[in-house]
């Protein structure tokens with residue numbers, strides 16, 4: 001494997017030649033992954049993915065600033081060209097399936113290069129009753145509905161949007177407080193039996209919900225917020241390890257904060273609802289993050305790369321899914337899959353993180 005520690009003029013301490021990616025624990029059946037630039041691979045249950053995937057939420061308007069069809073398409077295709085083989089979307093990203101539709105159009109002719117993951121039950125179609133789901137965003141709650149009676153309709157809409165015959169990894173976006181979780185999971189199991197879905201995923205769940213779901217149908221991956229500024233729940237991680245379930249880490253760059261480049265958030269930026277991006281908190285958090293930026297500089301990598309590489313070193317079955325509209329950022333992020341941090345570098349990071357508290361909560365659910 002040819003490899004260099006991506007250097008931006010720093011001292012390159014702590015970067016090492018990585019050992020070759022371990023072979024997948026289970027045979028990879030489908031889809032055929034033929035990305036132009038192979039990245040190290042990781043397994044998520046029975047799936048194989050590039051060690052870092054691509055989170056597509058940012059490609060819809062009203063999330064992290066301006067975007068349009070051309071910019072979104074270019075970004076997505078550059079992620080494929082840089083070796084990302086896990087693409088993450090949801091029926092709730094953008095209005096009326098906007099995000100899935102963009103991906104469906106952009107992937108024309110390249111569908112088989114990727115593991116296509118989507119989620120359901122948030123941003124509901126007309127006629128579906130909203131069930132409140134309390135969150136720590138400024139607006140207080142989301143509307144979800146994961147009633148099994150709606151799940152096949154959600155999946156059929158996503159299949160149309162994505163222009164595909166099968167969803168590789170399908171997640172309830174949030175567990176519905178008004179529906180027994182086993183019933184939601186059972187509806188996805190039926191889709192698997194019908195050949196419309198390949199693997200079951202769960203998103204924003206507890207360890208108990210993971211265990212109950214896994215008893216209904218083996219879970220390939222749990223999607224959870226996990227980054228340098230938002231630890232994963234220890235019980236959830238232990239349960240995933242015990243059951244052989246992979247972890248997909250969402251907002252692995254702390255919604256952009258961990259790149260060290262966010263100075264303020266505009267009025268149309270979703271982050272205005274996130275407590276850590278409140279103007280006063282953002283300033284304080286930047287100051288507290290300065291030592292991590294310094295460590296990245298010492299290592300000759302960007303602080304975003306440090307955040308992603310650090311995550312990859314936490315567990316061999318974690319796959320972060322950073323999002324970006326910018327090809328240069330995407331190349332930088334995916335290159336982090338080739339960075340190996342020394343034990344000394346990891347100890348230095350953990351020592352800094354242990355003493356760092358951020359203002360405002362990053363947890364979506366308490």
Ligand SMILES: NC(=O)c1ccc[n+]([C@@H]2O[C@H](COP(=O)([O-])OP(=O)(O)OC[C@H]3O[C@@H](n4cnc5c(N)ncnc54)[C@H](OP(=O)(O)O)[C@@H]3O)[C@@H](O)[C@H]2O)c1
Nearest residue numbers: 055056057064250251252253254255256322323324325329
């Ligand atoms: N399951 C869930 O409930 C859930 C919730 C949230 C997110 N997710 C998933 O997780 C994915 C990623 O999360 P996210 O988009 O919220 O957050 P993220 O990946 O942590 O951060 C995205 C932000 O970082 C910026 N960025 C990315 N790379 C950069 C770089 N190298 N330098 C400077 N800025 C950079 C992007 O701006 P630019 O466009 O300017 O690069 C964007 O504003 C989403 O796309 C979605 O698929 C899931």
